[in-house]
Amino acid sequence: MKPWSGDGRPIFINEVGPRDGFQVESAFVPTDEKVGLINALSEAGLSKIEVTAFVSPKAIPALRDAEVVLNEIQRNPDVVYTALVPNVRGAERAIESRADELNLVMSASDSHNLSNLRMTREQSFSGLMQVAGVADASEVRVNISLSCAFGCPMEGDVPEDTVFHWCERFIEEAGANGVTLCDTTGMAYPSQVARMTEAFIARWPKTELTLHFHNTRGMGLANIIAAIDSGVTRFDASFGGLGGCPYAPGASGNVCTEEVVHALELMGYRTSINLDALMGVSRRLPSLVGHDLPSQLLKAGKRLDLHAPPPDFAEIRERALARNMPS
Secondary structure (H helix, E strand, O other): OOOOOOOOOEOEEEEOHHHHHHHHOOOOOOHHHHHHHHHHHHHHOOOEEEEEEOOOOOOOHHHOOHHHHHHHOOOOOOOEEEEEOOOHHHHHHHHHOOOOEEEEEEEOOHHHHHHHHOOOHHHHHHHHHHHHHHHHHOOOEEEEEEEOOOOEOOOEOOOHHHHHHHHHHHHHOOOOOEEEEEEOOOOOOHHHHHHHHHHHHHHOOOOEEEEEEEOOOOOHHHHHHHHHHOOOOEEEEEHHHOOOOOOOOOOOOEOEHHHHHHHHHHOOOEOOOOHHHHHHHHOOHHHHHOOOOOOHHHHHOOOOOOOOOOOOHHHHHHHHHHHOOOO
C-alpha cells in the first residue's frame, strides 16, 4: 500500500458532540432538538454516538434531560449508543435508559483529576470499579476514557508509564472492554501519538482502542493520521468542532467530525458516513447553541464544491484571447 493511501480500510467514528460538545454550552439545547440531531446522526452512518451524560443537573444543567433523550431516540442496530457515567447512580440511570455502553472518565494526571472530578486518581478508580461491577452485572459494555493521556495543562508531560499503569488497571481489574486515550487539551503531537498507540496495541491487542483529540494547537488531523498509520481505527470527533475544557485556557473543541470524514475519505479510507447528511446536521447547530462553529468545512465547502466564475468572465476571456491574436 502506498503511503498516505487508505486503500479502502475502514475507520470508525464515534460522535461525541451531543455530550462533550453540549456540556460546555451556556445555551440549553431543547430536548426534542437533541433527539432529532441524534436520530439524524444515526441515519448519517456514525458507528457510535455518545448521547449524553448521567451527571448531576446542578453540575451540568445542559444535560439534565439525559433519561428522556436516551429513551426517545430512534435506535439503529448498527449504532452503539453510549453515555458518560461518573458513579454508580449514574450507571444505574444509564442502564435503565438502555445505554449500550457506559463511558467512565478519569484523568492520567492527578492535578487534572482533582480539578475536574474533585478526587485523587485512586479515589476515582475505586469509585469506577464499583461502576464497572454494576455494568458487568447488567451485561453492559464499559469503556474508560483516560483524560490528559498526552499531557496535562498543569503538570506538563504525563509519563507514558503512568498512562499505561492506569490502562492496565482498568483493563485487568475493572474489565474494561475499551480504552480511549484522550488529548483533553490539545497537547499531543504526531510522533508521540504513534509511539504510544503502537505500544498500547502491542500490549493489549484485543482491547478496543479509541483516540480522542482536540484541535487546540491545530494538530488534530495530523495526530489522527499518525494514529491510523500505527494501526488505530477508532476516533472520537464532534460535529461542528464543538467542545472544550474549562481547565485549559484557550482550549478549543474536539476534532471536527465532518472535517475528519472529508479528509479520510479523500485519502481512500472508508468511514461509511454520508458526508452531505452529516454536514446537514452540523448546519443546524449555530441556531441552537447561539454562535458560529469552528468547522472550516461548513464555511468553505467540500474540496470539489466549485464556485461560479465572475459575472463578467466571458468578457474577461474574450479580452485575454484578443491580446494573443496577431495584428
